[in-house]
Amino acid sequence: MLPFPKFSYEAPGTLDELFTLASVSGSRIVAGGTDLLPSLKHRLFQDTLLISLRRLRELRGVTIEGGALVIGANTTLRDVARDDRVAAGWPALRDACRTIATSTIQAMGTLGGNVMLDTRCLYYNQPDGWRASIGGCLKADGSVCHVAPNGAGCYAAHSADTVPALWLYGAILRFGSERGIREVALADLYGTDGRTWLGNARDEVLLAIVVPKAPAGSVVHRKLRARGAIDYGMLLTAVHRRPDGSGAAVVSALGPRPVFVEAERVEDLAAAAHKAATPMRTHAYGVGWRKHMVRVEVERALAGS
């Protein structure tokens, strides 16, 4: 049995209360809890106050505003995937929700939690006793990185299935805090260190994901994983084949920040992605093979576009 650490719990009923609580140091939002709660059991965080979004109806549900999709941050992955408007206008987002974990976890986890998902690593997502046996690592309880001991930081992998597709759809993130509402392009949120990869301020709560009308052409999502369920991706890929013959790709699970590449000729996209990708030893699969698979996954995604 893995007990939770001690924490207190609040479920605010208004956004104002939410923002006040989010400014308390040591607090953290719990949405579906499917990422946070296992991590608390593994003692990866020391938070002392969990703030639940469950009573805030305004953070749940899908609406269309001026042709854009507005998805409340606390909408479950299952509800996003089952929405006919999402399926019709942004099918790669639906497909990405449906490759996450399992159908049960999709009924619990939220799109906001996915966008804010912690970076992952073989040496980090482990029980505390396991981590203690290697002296922890830079991201938690230690002073070395076991992936790149001579490197400059933490290379833990961005692993959120929906992010490559959301990126290519031009998604905007709406954050709220006591200071007001602020919008950030999803493509600008993520940084290059696995400890500080989220660009929002600690007290900013994600309120909604705004997805503009889908661009012309087609966007396709792919996930490379060992089993057809449960597993996180070894690579997460989305491609955009544009009507003018050009293309773009976002490939993730490579490091803290997803990799974006463009090619004037879509035929050159796979080679461009392959060149830009530097898989690290964050996964239990060989880096040479994963690099090879970047090309293959982009080609496969394009074949489906």
Next chain:
Amino acid sequence: MPTEITLRLQINGEQVRRIIPANRSLLDFIREDLRLTGSKHGCDVGDCGACTVLVDGAPQLACITLAAECEGAAIRTIEGVTDGGGLHPIQEALHRHVGAQCGYCTPGIVMAMTSLLEADPHPSDSAINEALGSNICRCTGYTKILAAVREVARPGSPS
């Protein structure tokens, strides 16, 4: 900030009210506080599905759900899968097909399949596979479980 909360919820049709620590998991609440031990502790971190219960009809992993999050919810566990205490058609089919060996995964599988069949009484094979992907079974190799679920989903068709 409260480290204890008063929790009110319905469990298998019965209203309960308890004061619990804020960090109680739904699984520990069900097993330790209510002594309903049918839901199993497997991995305890969301990987295996042995702890699956229904919260307002949707499958949830009780080991990674805070009991506090279930305020006002209606929860069904394996103990309440049928009203009268008889076997659910899924349980009968699992029994006929020998879809349970050690049985540790079985309560979670019955709950996940109950939720699937309540939403769609005649799911396709791919929908069954997708739903069963939520639950790990180390004994059966899944084929007998699949045969049992298919039989309930499409009575009379070869499995």
